[in-house]
Amino acid sequence: MKPAGVVFFVLVMMGIPAPAQEESRIWTSVSGAKIEAALDSIRSDMVVLNKSGGGQVRIRLNQLSSADQVYARSRTSKTPARINAKEPDAAVPSAIEELFGDRLINAKKQSISPATLSGRKIGIYFSAHWCPPCRAFTPKLVEVYNQLKTDSKPFEIVFVSSDREEQEMMNYMKEMDMPWLALRYGDKHIAKLKERFQVAGIPTLVIVDDKGNTISANARGDVASKGAAAFDAW
Numbered sequence: 001m002k003p004a005g006v007v008f009f010v011l012v013m014m015g016i017p018a019p020a021q022e023e024s025r026i027w028t029s030v031s032g033a034k035i036e037a038a039l040d041s042i043r044s045d046m047v048v049l050n051k052s053g054g055g056q057v058r059i060r061l062n063q064l065s066s067a068d069q070v071y072a073r074s075r076t077s078k079t080p081a082r083i084n085a086k087e088p089d090a091a092v093p094s095a096i097e098e099l100f101g102d103r104l105i106n107a108k109k110q111s112i113s114p115a116t117l118s119g120r121k122i123g124i125y126f127s128a129h130w131c132p133p134c135r136a137f138t139p140k141l142v143e144v145y146n147q148l149k150t151d152s153k154p155f156e157i158v159f160v161s162s163d164r165e166e167q168e169m170m171n172y173m174k175e176m177d178m179p180w181l182a183l184r185y186g187d188k189h190i191a192k193l194k195e196r197f198q199v200a201g202i203p204t205l206v207i208v209d210d211k212g213n214t215i216s217a218n219a220r221g222d223v224a225s226k227g228a229a230a231f232d233a234w
């Protein structure tokens with residue numbers, strides 16, 4: 001199930017600059033949302049766009065229309081000497097590393113540094129595909145997440161799976177179009193997080209700051225009752 005409306009969202013990643021002379025054009029997301037912007041850079045699997053009215057939008061390459069994906073890739077080919085350039089990951093803050101370790105993944109199973117969580121409110125989402133209430137709540141959470149990213153709110157989610165198999169977890173992430181990060185299947189931090197936040201059932205959504213301090217232990221209720229407006233109460 002795909003969320004309605006704009007699917008643009010923010011995730012800071014290192015990457016590759018695109019040509020500086022790019023002109024504005026109309027970009028289209030897979031949900032049909034449109035934005036007039038110029039290509040700024042391609043950063044790993046992220047496209048950074050400079051909006052005509054000012055500001056930036058960052059969107060995953062696979063969340064753009066097929067035509068825009070082709071266009072973006074064609075622009076990186078203009079600077080082949082820089083395409084494979086890679087800056088080292090930023091150091092992972094100790095509080096974040098204590099919660100999640102030194103590596104997370106996305107729905108494509110790509111490895112992502114938890115350093116991207118710095119300076120954000122973090123939703124820790126305990127869920128599983130086999131859980132009917134989880135499958136009912138997840139689309140709402142995706143909708144709220146995408147809205148917060150559109151609004152440039154400093155927010156991220158880390159999915160903590162209770163699925164019985166790794167493939168079940170990955171299928172769940174893809175089926176629900178989860179745009180956020182996740183602990184790797186079977187990661188030792190899963191049990192630690194469940195114990196730390198006294199997770200008795202799923203779905204459970206806990207909000208913490210980047211120092212590991214609990215902001216809301218019942219954020220599922222916050223999201224259900226307030227939607228994206230819950231962020232300002234956290």
